[in-house]
Amino acid sequence: MEQMQTPSLKSQCRLPVLTLLLGLALFCSALLSCRQNTNAEDNTAPAFKFEKTFSRDGAEVRLQMDRKRLNVAENGRLVVTVTGPEQWPPAIAPPDSDPRGLSLTEIDRQGPILVDAGRAQTRVVYEVQPFLPGEETIGVFQVRFARPDAELVLNTDPVAVTVVSLLPDKKTATLNDIAPPMAMASYLPLYLAAACLLLVLLLFLWWRFSKRPKKREEPPPAPPHLRAHQALDRLVASGHLEQGELILFFRKLSDILRRYIEERFSVRAPEQTTEEFLQAIAAMASFRSADKKLLQDFLTHCDLIKFARLEPTVREGQDRLQLCRRFIDETALANDDRCGAGGSP
Numbered sequence: 001m002e003q004m005q006t007p008s009l010k011s012q013c014r015l016p017v018l019t020l021l022l023g024l025a026l027f028c029s030a031l032l033s034c035r036q037n038t039n040a041e042d043n044t045a046p047a048f049k050f051e052k053t054f055s056r057d058g059a060e061v062r063l064q065m066d067r068k069r070l071n072v073a074e075n076g077r078l079v080v081t082v083t084g085p086e087q088w089p090p091a092i093a094p095p096d097s098d099p100r101g102l103s104l105t106e107i108d109r110q111g112p113i114l115v116d117a118g119r120a121q122t123r124v125v126y127e128v129q130p131f132l133p134g135e136e137t138i139g140v141f142q143v144r145f146a147r148p149d150a151e152l153v154l155n156t157d158p159v160a161v162t163v164v165s166l167l168p169d170k171k172t173a174t175l176n177d178i179a180p181p182m183a184m185a186s187y188l189p190l191y192l193a194a195a196c197l198l199l200v201l202l203l204f205l206w207w208r209f210s211k212r213p214k215k216r217e218e219p220p221p222a223p224p225h226l227r228a229h230q231a232l233d234r235l236v237a238s239g240h241l242e243q244g245e246l247i248l249f250f251r252k253l254s255d256i257l258r259r260y261i262e263e264r265f266s267v268r269a270p271e272q273t274t275e276e277f278l279q280a281i282a283a284m285a286s287f288r289s290a291d292k293k294l295l296q297d298f299l300t301h302c303d304l305i306k307f308a309r310l311e312p313t314v315r316e317g318q319d320r321l322q323l324c325r326r327f328i329d330e331t332a333l334a335n336d337d338r339c340g341a342g343g344s345p
Helices: 009-043 188-210 224-237 246-265 274-282 289-307 314-330 335-340
Strands: 050-056 059-065 069-071 076-085 090-093 102-116 119-130 134-138 142-145 152-155 159-164
Touching: 050 152, 059 142, 059 152, 059 159, 069 119, 076 090, 076 102, 076 142, 090 119, 102 134, 119 159, 224 246, 224 314, 246 289, 246 314, 274 289, 289 314
Parallel strands: 069 159
Antiparallel strands: 050 059, 059 076, 076 119, 090 142, 102 119, 134 159, 142 152
């Protein structure tokens, strides 16, 4: 199978470059056409509705106006062309603007330029802006030619201009009826949609949180004497006595008793040796003399079994178990209850 040829970078860039060049050519041709149209429009002389020439002693002033009837929303154009000998530089003085009538604003000036042998021409263009409708007048233009012997002054005549209003004639104008009130946009569907959306959101949140499992309230811990009896029941159910595992039985029995004493009397019995524990309870009023004697005999006997390898019997194990239960039952009450029951402090 022939391998596919990868197009080169030159062939890949050819189409974008040609497209760019074609776009530039079209843009340049459009720009040139616009400039030609603009030049053609500039070269075309405007059509004047009014034209009048004033001349004297070889000097000439020509007034040209594109229209003599304006409305208050449009502006007219007035062209003043002054021609005279080259040695007579002219000074053109326009009439004063009437704030209640017409306003003249110079927008273009050309010249002086030579038009023929020894004659120069100056051309000034004014924009005519009306203010109010009515019959208005463009005042007199005064042109002063600086002749060597004496100044020549040439004045033009006023030009009448009619300014019309954009409003219809009062005789034909009529008042329209009052338009009916516009209907206000109703946002009720939008409000209902928003309320439904909010209701759906609240229902979802309620369903979501109602499905969460509630935390179970843990029951209060059982009192120390109940936990101790439960531990003794588990020890009996383990079968250490029946199986002859007496050393293990006595070690667990001693641990149960020490844990009960720690939880009931806040004495760190599991972490102390028997001697340290007996010294700690010797001065405590929480223990009666009989309790202290019982604990001393019980713990000493358990130590002999654990450390001196004393061989106990099953009967001794049963007796020590009952002794431990009796001690737990007798010390389960508070100190004042025990004293009230007739026990010695």
